[in-house]
Amino acid sequence: MTITITAFDRSPDGGRGLARDTRVRWALEEVGQPYEVRPVAFRALKEPAHLSLNPFGQIPTYEENGLVLFETGSIVLHIAGRHKGLLPEAPDSRARAITWMFAAVNTIEPPILEYANARLLESDRPWNEERLSIIADRVRDRLRQLSARLGAAEWLDGGFSAGDLMMVHVLQRLKPSGLLDEFPNLAAYVERGEERPAYKRAFAAQLAFNTRKPL
Amino acid sequence: MTITITAFDRSPDGGRGLARDTRVRWALEEVGQPYEVRPVAFRALKEPAHLSLNPFGQIPTYEENGLVLFETGSIVLHIAGRHKGLLPEAPDSRARAITWMFAAVNTIEPPILEYANARLLESDRPWNEERLSIIADRVRDRLRQLSARLGAAEWLDGGFSAGDLMMVHVLQRLKPSGLLDEFPNLAAYVERGEERPAYKRAFAAQLAFNTRKPL
Numbered sequence: 001m002t003i004t005i006t007a008f009d010r011s012p013d014g015g016r017g018l019a020r021d022t023r024v025r026w027a028l029e030e031v032g033q034p035y036e037v038r039p040v041a042f043r044a045l046k047e048p049a050h051l052s053l054n055p056f057g058q059i060p061t062y063e064e065n066g067l068v069l070f071e072t073g074s075i076v077l078h079i080a081g082r083h084k085g086l087l088p089e090a091p092d093s094r095a096r097a098i099t100w101m102f103a104a105v106n107t108i109e110p111p112i113l114e115y116a117n118a119r120l121l122e123s124d125r126p127w128n129e130e131r132l133s134i135i136a137d138r139v140r141d142r143l144r145q146l147s148a149r150l151g152a153a154e155w156l157d158g159g160f161s162a163g164d165l166m167m168v169h170v171l172q173r174l175k176p177s178g179l180l181d182e183f184p185n186l187a188a189y190v191e192r193g194e195e196r197p198a199y200k201r202a203f204a205a206q207l208a209f210n211t212r213k214p215l
Numbered sequence: 216m217t218i219t220i221t222a223f224d225r226s227p228d229g230g231r232g233l234a235r236d237t238r239v240r241w242a243l244e245e246v247g248q249p250y251e252v253r254p255v256a257f258r259a260l261k262e263p264a265h266l267s268l269n270p271f272g273q274i275p276t277y278e279e280n281g282l283v284l285f286e287t288g289s290i291v292l293h294i295a296g297r298h299k300g301l302l303p304e305a306p307d308s309r310a311r312a313i314t315w316m317f318a319a320v321n322t323i324e325p326p327i328l329e330y331a332n333a334r335l336l337e338s339d340r341p342w343n344e345e346r347l348s349i350i351a352d353r354v355r356d357r358l359r360q361l362s363a364r365l366g367a368a369e370w371l372d373g374g375f376s377a378g379d380l381m382m383v384h385v386l387q388r389l390k391p392s393g394l395l396d397e398f399p400n401l402a403a404y405v406e407r408g409e410e411r412p413a414y415k416r417a418f419a420a421q422l423a424f425n426t427r428k429p430l
Binding site for chain 1: 266270271273281282283284285286287288289290293294308310311314316317318319320322324325328329330336337340341342345346349358360361363364389
């Protein structure tokens with residue numbers, strides 16, 4: 001079985017690990033599965049060949065024996081369902097871990113991406129500063145709730161799971177903003193994720209990929 | 216086995232079916248499972264009793280024999296995993312249907328909610344109109360891609376699945392904006408969802424609930 005994922009030929013973050021292929025690399029490292037990476041140039045993201053893999057022209061995609069998947073939540077869940085190491089065996093614990101995967105992408109990530117988009121795409125508007133402060137408060141509301149639930153625990157629900165993997169990667173995007181550091185237990189939680197050997201291998205792989213000679 | 220979900224004591228939409236309990240009601244109707252609904256008053260959403268079920272103070276939650284879940288994606292996936300009717304049996308088709316669940320909540324819903332939030336929460340700002348037009352274009356980009364993928368098909372990937380259920384409910388929020396009608400195949404897709412007997416039962420149940428005498 002060969003697993004092939006796609007990634008930006010050169011990630012806009014230059015290898016800081018924020019592109020979403022890092023999530024899939026990390027999941028594959030956690031379960032010990034080798035994979036190949038096919039680079040996609042920016043101009044090719046919206047071309048028919050790539051749109052046939054992901055109709056929204058994004059990376060990563062996942063190919064395995066004719067199966068094609070997109071959406072990191074779906075890919076990570078698929079990997080976790082086929083290999084041990086990312087989800088607990090007990091059905092109830094498993095369902096709760098999957099709940100955290102959805103919470104990461106549907107409750108925590110949207111205001112964080114809205115904040116990032118406002119910084120990136122609307123920075124030339126006269127109202128940008130006012131808006132950023134509105135969205136920062138929305139992000140803080142979510143972080144406060146997540147911080148309260150995590151408390152002094154190591155991971156969100158028992159042992160490390162695919163839910164933590166997704167949540168840590170979603171939170172990482174906040175690091176330059178300083179918002180994460182307002183919640184020390186969340187900052188420590190992200191650090192715990194980054195200290196995992198599988199994360200380190202995934203990070204190193206994407207860094208090497210993003211600093212190699214481009215296409 | 217008793218399934219209990221929570222819903223707003225009175226939905227802000229007055230019973231138009233946009234509150235997220237409708238997704239879970241619809242899923243339970245598709246698989247023929249009875250359920251009970253416990254109303255939660257707005258002031259109680261952020262109180263400890265409800266936060267113990269959903270740390271983000273949202274509805275719906277799902278309780279079944281001591282298992283507690285939140286996030287509609289996770290709840291619908293759990294229901295689909297336990298009962299026939301919402302996911303294909305073949306593993307690859309199943310993984311692709313789950314991909315559409317994540318696409319609904321992580322790719323299509325965020326710009327739609329950003330648009331709805333801008334209309335609702337920032338309408339008093341002098342720059343609101345300019346921003347709405349920026350976000351409307353982001354929504355259009357996603358709808359254009361979704362419309363191209365759907366084409367003339369009835370559902371997103373083969374037969375109706377939990378992926379369609381989530382996608383239809385996410386798109387419904389756009390109806391008052393007129394944006395959905397710019398893509399006739401998507402408007403027809405949403406209508407097909409609404410014509411399903413299970414959807415009709417779910418819609419009628421939430422309407423009766425939201426127009427009953429409140430707590």
